[in-house]
Amino acid sequence: MMKNNKVTNILLSGVGGQGAILASNILAHVFVEAGYDVKKSEVHGMSQRGGDVTTHFRYGRKVYSPLIKLGDVDFLLSFELLEALRYINYCKDSARIIINNQKIFPPAVNLGLAMYPEDIPAMFKKHFKNNVRIVNGQEIALNIGNAQAANVVLVGAFSQYFPEIKEDMWIKAITDLLPKKIHELNIRAFKEGQRISSDK
Amino acid sequence: MKKILQGNEAIARGAWEAGVTVACAYPGTPSSEILPELAQYKEITAQWSPNEKVAVEVASGAAFTGARAIACMKHVGMNVAADPFMTLAYTGTKGGFVIMVADDPNVHSSQNEQDSRNWARFAKVPMLEPGDAQECKDFTKIAFEISERFDTPVLLRGATRVSHSDSLVELEERQAAPIALGLDKKESSKYVMVPVWVRQRRIAIEERMKKLEKYADEFPYNIMEINDTKTGVITSGASYMYMKEVFPNYSYLKLGMVWPLPKKLIAKFFKKVEKIIVVEELDPFLETEVKALGYKIFHGKDRFPNMFELSPELVEKSLKGKSYKAPKIRVKTEDIPKRPPNLCPGCSHRALFYSLKKLGTFVFGDIGCYALASGPPLSAIHTTICMGAGIGGAYGAGKAIGKEGLGKMCAVLGDSTFLHGGIGPVMDTVYNKGYATTIILDNRITGMTGLQEHPGTGYTLKGEEANMIDYEQLVRALGVKNIRKVDPYNVKETMDTIKEELNRDEASVIITHNGPCMLHRREKRKFQFPYYTVDTDKCRGCKSCLDIGCPAISWIEQEGTTVDGKNRKGYVSINRLQCPGCGLCAQICKFDAIIPGQE
Ligand SMILES: Cc1ncc(C[n+]2csc(CCOP(=O)(O)OP(=O)(O)O)c2C)c(N)n1
Numbered sequence: 001m002m003k004n005n006k007v008t009n010i011l012l013s014g015v016g017g018q019g020a021i022l023a024s025n026i027l028a029h030v031f032v033e034a035g036y037d038v039k040k041s042e043v044h045g046m047s048q049r050g051g052d053v054t055t056h057f058r059y060g061r062k063v064y065s066p067l068i069k070l071g072d073v074d075f076l077l078s079f080e081l082l083e084a085l086r087y088i089n090y091c092k093d094s095a096r097i098i099i100n101n102q103k104i105f106p107p108a109v110n111l112g113l114a115m116y117p118e119d120i121p122a123m124f125k126k127h128f129k130n131n132v133r134i135v136n137g138q139e140i141a142l143n144i145g146n147a148q149a150a151n152v153v154l155v156g157a158f159s160q161y162f163p164e165i166k167e168d169m170w171i172k173a174i175t176d177l178l179p180k181k182i183h184e185l186n187i188r189a190f191k192e193g194q195r196i197s198s199d200k
Numbered sequence: 201m202k203k204i205l206q207g208n209e210a211i212a213r214g215a216w217e218a219g220v221t222v223a224c225a226y227p228g229t230p231s232s233e234i235l236p237e238l239a240q241y242k243e244i245t246a247q248w249s250p251n252e253k254v255a256v257e258v259a260s261g262a263a264f265t266g267a268r269a270i271a272c273m274k275h276v277g278m279n280v281a282a283d284p285f286m287t288l289a290y291t292g293t294k295g296g297f298v299i300m301v302a303d304d305p306n307v308h309s310s311q312n313e314q315d316s317r318n319w320a321r322f323a324k325v326p327m328l329e330p331g332d333a334q335e336c337k338d339f340t341k342i343a344f345e346i347s348e349r350f351d352t353p354v355l356l357r358g359a360t361r362v363s364h365s366d367s368l369v370e371l372e373e374r375q376a377a378p379i380a381l382g383l384d385k386k387e388s389s390k391y392v393m394v395p396v397w398v399r400q401r402r403i404a405i406e407e408r409m410k411k412l413e414k415y416a417d418e419f420p421y422n423i424m425e426i427n428d429t430k431t432g433v434i435t436s437g438a439s440y441m442y443m444k445e446v447f448p449n450y451s452y453l454k455l456g457m458v459w460p461l462p463k464k465l466i467a468k469f470f471k472k473v474e475k476i477i478v479v480e481e482l483d484p485f486l487e488t489e490v491k492a493l494g495y496k497i498f499h500g501k502d503r504f505p506n507m508f509e510l511s512p513e514l515v516e517k518s519l520k521g522k523s524y525k526a527p528k529i530r531v532k533t534e535d536i537p538k539r540p541p542n543l544c545p546g547c548s549h550r551a552l553f554y555s556l557k558k559l560g561t562f563v564f565g566d567i568g569c570y571a572l573a574s575g576p577p578l579s580a581i582h583t584t585i586c587m588g589a590g591i592g593g594a595y596g597a598g599k600a601i602g603k604e605g606l607g608k609m610c611a612v613l614g615d616s617t618f619l620h621g622g623i624g625p626v627m628d629t630v631y632n633k634g635y636a637t638t639i640i641l642d643n644r645i646t647g648m649t650g651l652q653e654h655p656g657t658g659y660t661l662k663g664e665e666a667n668m669i670d671y672e673q674l675v676r677a678l679g680v681k682n683i684r685k686v687d688p689y690n691v692k693e694t695m696d697t698i699k700e701e702l703n704r705d706e707a708s709v710i711i712t713h714n715g716p717c718m719l720h721r722r723e724k725r726k727f728q729f730p731y732y733t734v735d736t737d738k739c740r741g742c743k744s745c746l747d748i749g750c751p752a753i754s755w756i757e758q759e760g761t762t763v764d765g766k767n768r769k770g771y772v773s774i775n776r777l778q779c780p781g782c783g784l785c786a787q788i789c790k791f792d793a794i795i796p797g798q799e
Pocket residue numbers: 226227228229252274276277280310311567568569570587613614615616617618641643645646647648649717
């Protein structure tokens with residue numbers, strides 16, 4: 001599994017409050033447990049003030065740079081459409097893309113000074129073809145009880161790309177990182193995420 | 201056991217393992233996480249100091265007894281702490297004494313981009329520079345040993361990409377500090393810096409530097425990696441990580457100690473490798489020193505920028521020049537609307553600055569969340585220099601303009617900023633008969649850097665109850681006669697009060713009350729209504745309420761008419777989930793279109 005020093009690059013992006021940080025903590029937990037070297041950097045950190053949140057996550061046998069090189073992203077996991085589009089040029093041609101189907105208007109759009117770009121999924125599909133997955137995270141999470149768990153739905157969908165990582169490792173990360181009273185909700189959210197992506 | 205830690209957490213862990221018992225800091229990005237982490241250990245007295253100067257002085261006193269002590273700050277904190285620091289370089293220390301200073305290349309959240317390595321050369325003290333979390337821990341520990349062995353404060357340099365990146369760290373046990381505690385009166389000539397004794401210590405510094413230079417050649421974290429002998433790179437910290445990523449086959453001299461430099465090791469590297477490149481963020485610090493040793497380098501700042509931060513693509517681009525192949529551009533992402541940080545919905549600062557904007561006041565601003573009111577749509581701050589600078593600025597401007605300036609300007613700063621550096625200039629304004637009005641935005645916490653306690657909150661870092669500064673009494677003692685309190689959410693009252701004080705030919709202080717930070721966990725403002733909503737029948741689409749830049753209010757473009765037949769281009773809408781019901785927008789609306797919402 002770790003013979004060559006191939007480093008895998010995952011970029012997570014979203015808006016403050018969407019739970020992108022928790023998602024990146026789950027990834028860190030899982031890949032450390034799986035025996036990899038891991039580096040994780042929160043690159044934009046104004047989340048509490050309505051800003052965007054971007055995390056560079058890298059794993060492999062030995063990871064040097066805390067930042068992913070422009071154009072080297074293997075996986076883009078995005079919690080908001082516009083925040084996915086912002087990083088479209090960071091991706092390799094072969095990148096796998098998972099985007100939560102949610103729009104959060106930035107201030108300039110709210111003030112009527114700019115337009116929210118139209119049809120972001122189509123832009124991704126044009127370049128990445130079948131490697132793009134749009135997930136209705138909010139809707140799925142709401143159906144099982146709480147829209148807040150959309151981030152874990154996304155993580156569930158994302159987990160499908162890593163068949164070498166057993167389901168219980170993901171679940172253990174979720175239970176280790178979250179308070180007990182929301183374990184059940186989040187495990188369900190994770191499983192729902194897993195299910196929809198394998199249906200496709 | 202290995203654990204994934206943030207660079208700052210690893211520094212805290214290193215300090216704990218090294219047996220530190222006293223730790224102090226004033227918060228500042230990207231260093232703020234270290235102290236809360238240290239506060240969890242019962243063996244450590246961890247405290248927020250009112251400013252960095254005090255933090256360094258407290259840590260130095262602890263170190264004088266033989267204890268191991270650390271003071272942490274962001275890069276600009278060193279400017280404040282420079283006075284004790286520059287002379288502590290003379291006295292040296294008994295117990296391990298480390299000053300952690302975190303740089304912010306690219307100015308993610310700072311007022312300047314200074315390169316802290318210059319302090320090491322300036323003060324003649326050693327500086328270590330880790331590149332990942334493991335090194336953060338290891339270097340912190342060894343910094344204490346160096347400090348004791350060479351009788352010197354040691355600087356530990358952080359940077360955003362190191363301090364705020366997480367990676368694996370091997371955890372170890374805590375070791376007790378090696379030196380027995382005690383104070384020795386016979387050591388006055390070492391610790392009393394009056395000229396006769398200073399001269400002795402001045403000589404001691406030079407001797408110490410010689411020893412440190414020798415030590416640099418054996419320092420275990422100055423590491424030479426010989427690979428391809430054609431090209432070698434002298435580098436440190438995060439720059440090493442980027443270079444190693446992109447050019448894994450080059451040879452490297454990775455400096456864990458960036459001051460003083462290991463002269464013999466550098467000579468060896470130049471012998472072994474044909475062409476040498478120096479790669480560093482910010483100033484040509486290593487480059488200048490390597491050149492001063494008489495070496496010719498192949499590339500340095502001729503290729504790499506001397507400002508902002510490096511990244512894997514930037515080092516590649518800088519070095520490859522024309523042969524660099526940029527990845528393909530699929531979409532022009534510069535045109536995508538940004539998400540700049542904004543004041544939270546309901547923030548009391550927004551209300552206060554709306555009043556100032558209406559009054560047309562020139563605002564000598566300061567550093568804190570409120571600096572976010574400098575940009576549009578509020579655009580209500582006109583200078584921001586450093587913590588506390590606004591008050592002196594307003595007072596000085598008044599002295600220059602004279603009576604003409606009455607009613608036209610004021611200083612505005614936050615509670616934490618006032619306690620950090622605002623007391624002196626208020627004293628000056630009174631003493632030298634200025635007329636500056638100072639507005640203290642008392643949101644009950646250090647907001648910008650993530651809600652740290654300070655002497656005005658009534659609690660310590662460890663969560664214990666403590667003395668709570670009474671700002672009114674404090675400024676009265678400074679001689680201020682005109683002290684007013686305002687409820688910032690009441691626009692009319694606030695505007696009237698400010699106007700009155702601005703026109704007074706005497707120093708005034710206005711303190712906001714009942715406007716705690718919206719993210720405050722302990723204190724909350726109780727608003728009259730749970731939220732506000734828009735009566736779309738009445739909204740005329742005048743956009744006045746958009747002037748406050750509240751994230752909860754948005755514009756909906758749709759031509760139409762109000763119920764009473766007025767044409768409009770669109771109307772506004774309030775996001776119920778975001779609106780805390782502060783009511784500022786309702787006070788602004790001239791058409792009563794913003795109305796209280798019901799539970
Ligand atoms: C010398 C110095 N130390 C620390 C900082 C980091 N810093 C920027 S704003 C701020 C806190 C401001 O708190 P406060 O004045 O209470 O205003 P608030 O953000 O709560 O509105 C700090 C600590 C700095 N910019 N300069």
